[in-house]
Amino acid sequence: MTRSTRPKNWFSYILRSIVLGLVVAALVIWLQPLLQNWQTSQQQSNQPMSFAKAVNRAAPAVVNIYSLTEFRGSYYSRRPSTVLRLGSGVIMDNVGHVLTAAHVVGNVSSIEVALQDGRRTSAQVIGMDPVTDLAVLRIELDNLPVIPQDNQLRSNVGDVVLAIGNPLNLGQTITQGIVSATGGRMGVINSHADLMQMDAVINEGASGGALVNSEGYLVGINNAQFRGPAGQGVEGIYFAVPYSLARTIMKTLIEEGEVVRGYLGINTGDTPAAQVYQQPGIFVTGVDPNSPADRAGLRAEDYIVEIAGEQISSAAEGLALISTTTPGTELEIRYFRGNEELTTTVTIAKLRYQS
Template identity: 90%
Template structure:
């Protein structure tokens, strides 16, 4: 049977309509997730930036610390007086270990911990490390909030951070800033504390509190404000002990009660001697009397280039190597004195605080 031209045109029209409809339906299905993402992005972009999630995760684990210390009597009053000292701390595990700044609990007669849920309890000092200005306390309470931690966390310059503490006993307070340096001893000379620098404000009472990132993970323990030559505070320059170092010191204090470090007895600097000698090393600015360095013949203005066969790239690296050497160990030190190259042997002692 032969189809008429009208019948053929009608069938062709129907087929074209069906194909077009299928194409439109497929296009709608393909675009639907993209449209949903676009709508979600518009909603999110219209909302103000907030760190509420990070604060809600971390803040319950940051405690207020109240300690009492005695101050000697003066000429006018022979009787000693009791002084209340303020600080902050961070609950690190569910068995009650709290990390704080050592200067918060140094030479105190009693310590009281106030949790954000209203509970208060006394604390026991487990160990103190003056070099890193860290101390570990222990409390006996159940159902403790623990600060979020990531052992693989690595902070970078420019990361946004939040400092949580109890400044001036105003109650828990959050300040925000960025990390401006991660490592080295910015303004803290001849110390083994590898501090990070940031501009989140730390006032009295906030020392020992938590420095967290924008997701609420612990970045460091708030330490101090930078002090100028005359002892005045410098705005915008604050320090914190990095989380990785904090975790190491806490573990050592819990297991051994103290951190044992090697002692050489030198004050150091990186520059400008590196430019003069045209190689990396440690410029000795002073030598402690009766120290291992003095006994080995080291003097001020010597330039150490090698310790125990290892070339030294900076004062930071050299001090770390000495710090990690067990007392009683003999180390060979190669150094430059003027145009002379000298090798000597030192016997490392235990660093006394």
């Protein structure tokens, strides 16, 4: 190699080294965040699964409710007796509206709400809806914790849920479960409440509390445990009012004070009539005396297939249509009685609640 070529080779070597060093440095800078994320994920994978984030977000907005009921004195004792009723509730907004179960605050003389930060205050009943077993209270406090909500959120079968409440006055308690059904299979086919079913335990005192998902968002208002034919509780089957329905009921109670529903006066049940008539409908198992259905001539074992020109696909759909009809409205009903197809006109009444 001549002297004239050595500087060129030396210069090329240095240049290649610099370029290679810059490339390695760039790769290190580019890969560093990926390596950090990988290390973080490895550390997290070694941690036990936890719902602490969801609980920390939702639990402060779940309150304890203490209702006092006074009973008049009996023949043997003239002194009235007072009974304490336990329940839970959920703070829904920063002006103090609290959602709870109607059976927690129905027919009581006074209501006290206890927040998780130690504050206690009296509450006013804004309105109650016995059909969905929901009630809205109002408390007068500042700086209220509000439950996380997402109006677009929909629950699915298999979702993990957490029930937060005050069972047996033990203090705030969280139970965990899975959604088994999101409505429409509860067996209470005369009900207008489309309940969720899950296995998160709800003991006495937890009714009216929050059912949240694994992110802490409200998905339902805890209601009750399923009861068998003899009235005994069935383990693993509990119900909650879905958030979307609870939100609608709350809005109506705040604005109007009550939820007005249409009333037809029929009892419904499962039947193979759909196969007999080759179309879906409502099988009438009974008719309330002096009801709109009774006055319109409907009878047990009639099979309703159309209401107000709309084909009915199920009993739940038919009841929902009746429920949302303004009392006083006339509806034409098409139905089968045996092999005979008939029509009648009913005047929908207002659904009355038994206290």
